[in-house]
Amino acid sequence: MPLQATSGAASYDAFGGGVPVAINYIEEVFSTFLYAGTGAAQTITNGIDLSTNGGLVWIKGRSGATSHRLTDTTRGVTKSLASNSASSQLTESTGLTAFGTTGFTIGDDTDYNTSASTYVSWSLRKQTKFFEIVTWSGDSIYPRTITHNLGSAAGCIITKNTTESSDWFTYHRSLGNFQAIRLNTTATPFVSSNNLWNSTSTSFTLTADLGMNESASTYVAYLFAHDAGGFGLTGTDNVISCGSYVGNGMTAGPQVTLGYEPQWVLRKNITAARGGPSTAGSWSLVDNMRGMSQTTCPFLFANSSAAEDTSTVTTGYIIPNATGFVDTYTYPDDTYIYIAIRRGPMKVPTSGAEVFTPVLGRSANPNYLAGFPVDLGISEYRVNGSNSTGSRLQGSNSMNTASTGAEASDGSLKWDFMNGYYTGGRTTDFVSWAFRRAPSFFDEVCYTGNDVLRTINHNLGVAPEMMIIKNRDSALDWAVYHVGMGNTKYIWLNRTDAALTSSTYWNDTSPTSSVFTINTTNKVNSAPSPYVAYLFSTCAGVSKVGTYTGTATTKQIDCGFTAGARFVLIKRTDSTGDWFVWDSARGIVSGNDPYLLLNSTAAEVTNTDYIDTYSAGFEISSTAPAAINASGGTYIFLAIA
Numbered sequence: 001m002p003l004q005a006t007s008g009a010a011s012y013d014a015f016g017g018g019v020p021v022a023i024n025y026i027e028e029v030f031s032t033f034l035y036a037g038t039g040a041a042q043t044i045t046n047g048i049d050l051s052t053n054g055g056l057v058w059i060k061g062r063s064g065a066t067s068h069r070l071t072d073t074t075r076g077v078t079k080s081l082a083s084n085s086a087s088s089q090l091t092e093s094t095g096l097t098a099f100g101t102t103g104f105t106i107g108d109d110t111d112y113n114t115s116a117s118t119y120v121s122w123s124l125r126k127q128t129k130f131f132e133i134v135t136w137s138g139d140s141i142y143p144r145t146i147t148h149n150l151g152s153a154a155g156c157i158i159t160k161n162t163t164e165s166s167d168w169f170t171y172h173r174s175l176g177n178f179q180a181i182r183l184n185t186t187a188t189p190f191v192s193s194n195n196l197w198n199s200t201s202t203s204f205t206l207t208a209d210l211g212m213n214e215s216a217s218t219y220v221a222y223l224f225a226h227d228a229g230g231f232g233l234t235g236t237d238n239v240i241s242c243g244s245y246v247g248n249g250m251t252a253g254p255q256v257t258l259g260y261e262p263q264w265v266l267r268k269n270i271t272a273a274r275g276g277p278s279t280a281g282s283w284s285l286v287d288n289m290r291g292m293s294q295t296t297c298p299f300l301f302a303n304s305s306a307a308e309d310t311s312t313v314t315t316g317y318i319i320p321n322a323t324g325f326v327d328t329y330t331y332p333d334d335t336y337i338y339i340a341i342r343r344g345p346m347k348v349p350t351s352g353a354e355v356f357t358p359v360l361g362r363s364a365n366p367n368y369l370a371g372f373p374v375d376l377g378i379s380e381y382r383v384n385g386s387n388s389t390g391s392r393l394q395g396s397n398s399m400n401t402a403s404t405g406a407e408a409s410d411g412s413l414k415w416d417f418m419n420g421y422y423t424g425g426r427t428t429d430f431v432s433w434a435f436r437r438a439p440s441f442f443d444e445v446c447y448t449g450n451d452v453l454r455t456i457n458h459n460l461g462v463a464p465e466m467m468i469i470k471n472r473d474s475a476l477d478w479a480v481y482h483v484g485m486g487n488t489k490y491i492w493l494n495r496t497d498a499a500l501t502s503s504t505y506w507n508d509t510s511p512t513s514s515v516f517t518i519n520t521t522n523k524v525n526s527a528p529s530p531y532v533a534y535l536f537s538t539c540a541g542v543s544k545v546g547t548y549t550g551t552a553t554t555k556q557i558d559c560g561f562t563a564g565a566r567f568v569l570i571k572r573t574d575s576t577g578d579w580f581v582w583d584s585a586r587g588i589v590s591g592n593d594p595y596l597l598l599n600s601t602a603a604e605v606t607n608t609d610y611i612d613t614y615s616a617g618f619e620i621s622s623t624a625p626a627a628i629n630a631s632g633g634t635y636i637f638l639a640i641a
Helices: none
Strands: 004-007 010-013 030-036 042-045 055-061 069-072 079-081 096-099 103-106 118-125 131-137 144-147 154-161 169-172 179-182 203-206 218-225 240-246 255-257 262-269 284-287 318-321 324-327 335-342 356-360 376-381 387-391 430-435 442-448 454-457 466-471 479-482 489-492 515-518 530-536 543-549 555-558 567-572 580-583 611-614 617-620 634-640
Touching: 030 042, 030 262, 055 096, 055 131, 103 118, 131 144, 154 240, 218 240, 262 318, 262 324, 318 442, 324 335, 430 580, 442 454, 543 555
Parallel strands: none
Antiparallel strands: 004 010, 010 131, 030 118, 042 103, 055 069, 055 118, 069 079, 096 103, 131 218, 144 203, 154 169, 154 218, 169 179, 240 335, 255 324, 262 284, 262 335, 318 324, 356 430, 376 387, 376 430, 442 530, 454 515, 466 479, 466 530, 479 489, 543 634, 555 617, 567 580, 567 634, 611 617
């Protein structure tokens, strides 16, 4: 059990025996985890240490009408509250049954674990400048000051009487100290002439107006920080924000600037309880695991037991970008408050298996079993080379790297799995290259063209060394930047052409660790077309973006790996040549190695030996053709360990 510390009459879980633990990464304190109910006890492994450090688990059924269930380490594992109800806490023996060092365990309660039903869980670990839990026993003395250990001023405080039926009274910094809003209802804020909260960096104060200190009652408060820093290598990165924005009634906005891309957003219209029939004035909950994109954005509502709502008529979309998000369904001049949590991972990967896998198709669900949540999937049918490329940010749309064709709706694409993705029935005749976004390895950016020379923000953390960009609504070539060609040249992913020179692509400007530059060609920046950019860089021991000069003899390419490459993409740039792909799922061995072409629908070729194994990277065979190893030829490549 977590250690307890006291501060006045309030208690809180101590951090590491009273000393705050140095945490640098959001993935160590927050997790969205999707799971399927089994009707029997199961353990959810999400990497969050709740038993040592304390925290909150919030669970909601997606496929059916179930109450939200909030269980925390301070009140105890058998005590749950429902955010959609004013009811007092329940004592449950078959709900959440244990907090662990890497997650939690659940029993067979129907709100947590009905067989064949789907669920989402959000786990928030206690950590200074992120999240805190405080409890107290009421004494009917007002004002009552409750101290906390958040380590910064709270951006939002959600309080609940756990003993009696009572609303969830909530403080939000955008409302100030003289207003309170109820989490469990659609109502607009309660306004007082008195200071209801007097929220500071070390405490908040309760007054009689809200009655949150009555004798014989016990209370809990969940505190969320706001732009407090404390994360990242320098300890200055923000990972949680509590703010507000004004609606404009347009599908193109408003744009909410956070300084990072969010993975979880809770938002509420505080001007009026209006909206679609199922969402009027509701507290809308979205996350990137269930989907936050222009085509997929399922909503749950903190104040409702309703199943997941996928109707954009009543909810619109919350669309994330590199610096915040866009809300596509707002009323003009209405004010919305929100809590947003930063997307992870923030930590640079140390193993290729953490962020990439080549995998053959299977009939089970998901049919591409990657072992991690997939952000980008490129799949090919090995029999005829047909290609489907999609991503979490693109939602249910896909494209073909061998075609200029625009993005098309693909209802079979599903990304809401913790261990892979789904594209419909598959067999081992299909192969997928599955990527996870991570600093220094791979990032993705969606943006809208504007016909003006500009920079685009990204979150790769280092300068991209390879960028693949596609206009999503027009039949145009795939534009590729590669550091080996330089910032004056471009090449097309869907064609065999050699590299070409033009300033209309990158404006002769190299990408930086925060932005890349695009000029006015319609391949990368035509108004008002939507675009997607896939960004890659060299990550020590994980990936290598590089070049080599052909020799027509055996040639070893050192990528800094220790167990060889599991993926190799090669393109000749000084002359024509295909985009060759090899992977370890189909075989990178000392003999013949099957390859596919990203720019062609030709079937897999299995009877050639153009590359071989090499522990530090890969080896080019002396028998490789001019498209891979011509003497004096220049080549670009992407290799992943």
